[in-house]
Amino acid sequence: xxxxxxxxxxxxxxxxxxxxxxxxxxxxxxxxxxxxxxxxxxxxxxxxxxxxxxxxxxxxxxxxxxxxxxxxxxxxxxxxxxxxxxxxxxxxxxxxxxxxxxxxxxxxxxxxxxxxxxxxxxxxxxxxxxxxxxxxxxxxxxxxxxxxxxxxxxxxxxxxxxxxxxxxxxxxxxxxxxxxxxxxxxxxxxxxxxxxxxxxxxxxxxxxxxxxxxxxxxxxxxxxxxxxxxxxxxxxxxxxxxxxxxxxxxxxxxxxxxxxxxxxxxxxxxxxxxxxxxxxxxx
Ligand code: AMP
Numbered sequence: 508x509x510x511x512x513x514x515x516x517x518x519x520x521x522x523x524x525x526x527x528x529x530x531x532x533x534x535x536x537x538x539x540x541x542x543x544x545x546x547x548x549x550x551x552x553x554x555x556x557x558x559x560x561x562x563x564x565x566x567x568x569x570x571x572x573x574x575x576x577x578x579x580x581x582x583x584x585x586x587x588x589x590x591x592x593x594x595x596x597x598x599x600x601x602x603x604x605x606x607x608x609x610x611x612x613x614x615x616x617x618x619x620x621x622x623x624x625x626x627x628x629x630x631x632x633x634x635x636x637x638x639x640x641x642x643x644x645x646x647x648x649x650x651x652x653x654x655x656x657x658x659x660x661x662x663x664x665x666x667x668x669x670x671x672x673x674x675x676x677x678x679x680x681x682x683x684x685x686x687x688x689x690x691x692x693x694x695x696x697x698x699x700x701x702x703x704x705x706x707x708x709x710x711x712x713x714x715x716x717x718x719x720x721x722x723x724x725x726x727x728x729x730x731x732x733x734x735x736x737x738x739x740x741x742x743x744x745x746x747x748x749x750x751x752x753x754x755x756x757x758x759x760x761x762x763x764x765x766x767x768x769x770x771x772x773x774x775x776x777x778x779x780x781x782x783x784x785x786x787x788x789x790x
């Protein structure tokens with residue numbers, strides 16, 4: 508595995524691979540890798556000739572007072588894992604390599620950026636879109652892999668790719684979970700034992716939502732109220748939002764008549780956790 512820290516090195520490497528007619532798969536991450544990341548990486552290894560993974564804790568997507576400084580990092584361990592998986596190229600830029608002094612260009616996907624997580628983290632998606640567009644320009648992938656765990660992010664990035672005519676296919680893979688249902692996340696590292704238990708309220712709430720839809724509940728309000736009630740009964744959890752939204756435009760849905768997305772964000776201790784599930788009404 509080649510580990511590269513400079514943009515110019517990656518561009519040269521990719522030019523070389525392209526001249527050999529190879530296809531490029533790309534998995535952008537913030538590191539502290541878990542099985543959720545590895546699923547994306549393995550899919551890229553299966554589907555493309557060359558797999559590039561980036562690890563960059565992107566300062567632009569954290570707001571003031573958020574967890575940028577204490578976001579978990581372990582490059583040595585991540586690097587070992589990626590080598591074992593057979594990744595071809597790891598790109599680990601320093602902050603100045605991605606955002607040089609004077610950087611003043613940002614990408615925003617309007618409307619979508621202000622919904623759901625955008626309400627409590629107003630600059631998050633501008634940071635995500637800007638860094639992902641930069642990474643796409645550096646790596647020039649045929650396919651880039653993202654997780655359904657960050658459903659809003661995936662929807663926003665697809666919109667950006669379409670709006671800006673980017674030559675990359677976005678592939679979104681299902682949420683990887685622990686056996687007890689907790690969605691894998693680097694931020695789970697923040698949880699102590701009690702908080703780890705309390706964090707199950709996210710996946711349990713979503714399961715409950717899915718059960719209610721299976722029992723033919725169609726009213727979003729009834730489902731949202733029930734999930735909010737579950738969260739309020741968990742003393743270590745504090746709700747940020749619970750919503751049921753359209754899968755394409757993220758607008759609230761009143762009646763669940765087709766596939767719809769249940770999404771939530773909950774604070775547990777120092778961690779702000781997100782999760783989601785697709786609600787499928789019976790025919
Ligand atoms: P991150 O390092 O958290 O920025 O995540 C990098 C990529 O991995 C993003 O596309 C995430 O959506 C994806 N990802 C993170 N956690 C999971 C998970 N539990 N299941 C599937 N994909 C995930």
